[in-house]
Amino acid sequence: MDTRLNEPAILQELEIASDAYERALADNDIETLDRLFHDGPEVVRYGVTECLYGAEEIAAFRRARTGGSPPRENLKRVITTIGSDVGCVNIEFQRLGGSKRGRQSQTWWRGPDGWRVISAHVSLMG
Numbered sequence: 858m859d860t861r862l863n864e865p866a867i868l869q870e871l872e873i874a875s876d877a878y879e880r881a882l883a884d885n886d887i888e889t890l891d892r893l894f895h896d897g898p899e900v901v902r903y904g905v906t907e908c909l910y911g912a913e914e915i916a917a918f919r920r921a922r923t924g925g926s927p928p929r930e931n932l933k934r935v936i937t938t939i940g941s942d943v944g945c946v947n948i949e950f951q952r953l954g955g956s957k958r959g960r961q962s963q964t965w966w967r968g969p970d971g972w973r974v975i976s977a978h979v980s981l982m983g
Contacts, residue, residue: 858940859940859941859942860939860940861939861940861941862937862938862939863937863938864938864941867938867940867941867944868936868938868944870967870972871936871938871944871946871965871972872936874893874965874971874972875934875936875946875963875965877889877893878890878893878963878974879931879948881893882925882926883926883928884925885924885925885926887916887919887920887925890919891912891915891916891919893972893973893974894912894915894916894973894974894975894977895912895966895968895973895974895975896912896970896973897911897912898910898911898912899911899975900912900915900974900975900976901975901976901977902915902918902974902976902977902978902979903977903978903979903980904918904979905959905979905980905981927952927953927955928952928953929950929951929952929953929959930950930951930953931948931949931950932948932949932950932951932958933948933949934946934947934948934949935947941967942966942967942968943964943965943966943967944964944965944972945962945963945964945965946961946962946963946965947960947961947962947963948960948961948962957981957982957983958981958982959979959980959981959982960978960979960980960981960982961977961978961979962977962978962979963976963977963978964976964977
């Protein structure tokens with residue numbers, strides 16, 4: 858089992874994937890967001906107001922959300938890779954014009970189609 862942490866080349870790959878996700882989120886690029894999530898029943902996304910299970914529920918949520926994700930500023934991002942095929946991306950953010958800080962946690966898995974989010978959680982701090 859490969860348990861090496863933060864091998865530079867793997868870390869860079871996940872940084873690139875995370876950057877692509879953040880651009881797609883800011884642009885409400887639904888096709889890219891769908892592509893960057895694992896396409897299967899195993900994927901889970903807990904949002905600020907929703908619990909979504911499976912790629913179909915997540916995609917339907919995005920299409921029903923008017924205007925996409927509220928604009929935000931990312932304050933801090935921590936990426937940790939475990940071996941060559943698993944990583945975690947954690948972001949602390951603040952919605953523009955808001956006072957609450959938010960947290961986004963993603964577990965990424967590299968499968969046959971490249972890096973994909975397999976588990977995600979977004980929440981706002983009280």
